[in-house]
Amino acid sequence: GDSVTQMEGPVTLSEEAFLTINCTYTATGYPSLFWYVQYPGEGLQLLLKATKADDKGSNKGFEATYRKETTSFHLEKGSVQVSDSAVYFCALSPLSGGYNKLIFGAGTRLAVHP
Amino acid sequence: ETGVTQTPRHLVMGMTNKKSLKCEQHLGHNAMYWYKQSAKKPLELMFVYNFKEQTENNSVPSRFSPECPNSSHLFLHLHTLQPEDSALYLCASSQETVRRTDTQYFGPGTRLTVL
Numbered sequence: 001g002d003s004v005t006q007m008e009g010p011v012t013l014s015e016e017a018f019l020t021i022n023c024t025y026t027a028t029g030y031p032s033l034f035w036y037v038q039y040p041g042e043g044l045q046l047l048l049k050a051t052k053a054d055d056k057g058s059n060k061g062f063e064a065t066y067r068k069e070t071t072s073f074h075l076e077k078g079s080v081q082v083s084d085s086a087v088y089f090c091a092l093s094p095l096s097g098g099y100n101k102l103i104f105g106a107g108t109r110l111a112v113h114p
Numbered sequence: 115e116t117g118v119t120q121t122p123r124h125l126v127m128g129m130t131n132k133k134s135l136k137c138e139q140h141l142g143h144n145a146m147y148w149y150k151q152s153a154k155k156p157l158e159l160m161f162v163y164n165f166k167e168q169t170e171n172n173s174v175p176s177r178f179s180p181e182c183p184n185s186s187h188l189f190l191h192l193h194t195l196q197p198e199d200s201a202l203y204l205c206a207s208s209q210e211t212v213r214r215t216d217t218q219y220f221g222p223g224t225r226l227t228v229l
Contacts, residue, residue, distance in 0.1 A: 004156075032215045043118070043204055043220035044157075051215045089157070093214040100145065100208055100216050101170070104157040 002027040002094040006105035009087075013112050019077040021108045023064075023090035026071065031092040033057075033066055033073040034102070038087045047075075047088070080112045117141045118221035120205050126227045127195065135190040135224045137205030144210045146188040147218065148180060151202040163188060164210060195228045202226070 007022040025033065032051045036044040048057030053068035062077045073090060090105040118139045127133050139146065148160040162170035163182040177199075179191040188205055202225050206218040 034217075036220075041222070043120075043222040044206075045220070046217050049215075049217065095214065100210070100214050100218070101159060101162070102157075102218060106154075106156045 002031070002092060002103050004090050004092055004103055004105035006088075006090050006108050009107075009109040011108060011110045013080055013110070015082055015112055015114050016079045017112075019075070019080045019084075019110070021075040021088055021090075021110070023073045023075065023105060024071055025073065025090075025092050027092055027094050029095040030068065031094045033064075034091045034093070035062070035064055035073070035075050036089040036091060036104075038089065038107070040086070044089065080110070082112045082114055085110055085112045117219050118205060118207055120203075120221035120224050122224060123222065124225045124227075126229065127192070128229050129195060129197075131195075132191070132193040134192065135203055135205075135226075137188040137190075137221055139186055139188075139205075139207040139219070139221075141207055141219060143207040143219075144185050145208045145216075146182060146185070147206040147208075148188065148190055149204040149206065149220075151204055151223070153201075157204070161190075192226075195226075197228050200226055200228045 003026045034049045035047040037047045048059045050057040050066040056065045064075045087107045089107045091102045145164045150158045160174045161180045181189040202223045204223045205221040208216040208218045
């Protein structure tokens with residue numbers, strides 16, 4: 001079935017370091033792909049999305065490119081800040097199932113230190 | 115962000131209690147969802163409603179009973195829960211369910227503890 005695999009955390013970085021969080025997926029066809037972020041004590045917020053191959057989603061300095069050939073949607077940021085500390089979830093919305101269904105990865109916790 | 119609100123934010127209940135979680139969305143959406151977020155497990159979709167009609171029950175035990183009186187409100191009625199049901203329960207909404215590119219907007223969640 002459809003699934004999402006994320007790198008395990010926690011990821012610990014110093015401020016201004018480069019961030020990569022890996023995400024790969026298994027699905028038929030071309031699902032829509034999403035990154036959500038969950039700050040402490042809050043619900044999930046959409047960070048960015050891509051709906052077709054080679055699309056690049058970007059927001060708040062974060063970027064991810066939909067790579068069909070490697071079935072990946074890795075999240076990157078050139079210079080992280082302490083305020084980026086949160087849990088990041090990769091998700092897909094598959095073509096099958098008949099409705100807008102999100103399948104999430106396990107989440108990757110990011111801790112950024114000054 | 116106040117587009118999707120959830121009450122209460124925290125709830126402690128015994129196994130014999132009956133309680134309800136409430137979700138309200140102010141985004142004009144037609145689809146609403148309940149998710150369960152347990153420690154060390156991926157988010158699990160529980161129920162989906164589209165235009166007040168339930169379109170998905172993801173094999174959820176009957177001790178969880180959803181209710182969607184209109185497109186803006188969603189409830190999750192709880193009774194005779196087990197300690198393993200302790201989790202963060204998240205509500206979400208989207209424009210509708212048929213467009214797979216639609217963004218789902220989440221509420222802050224209700225932290226449930228079952229004693």
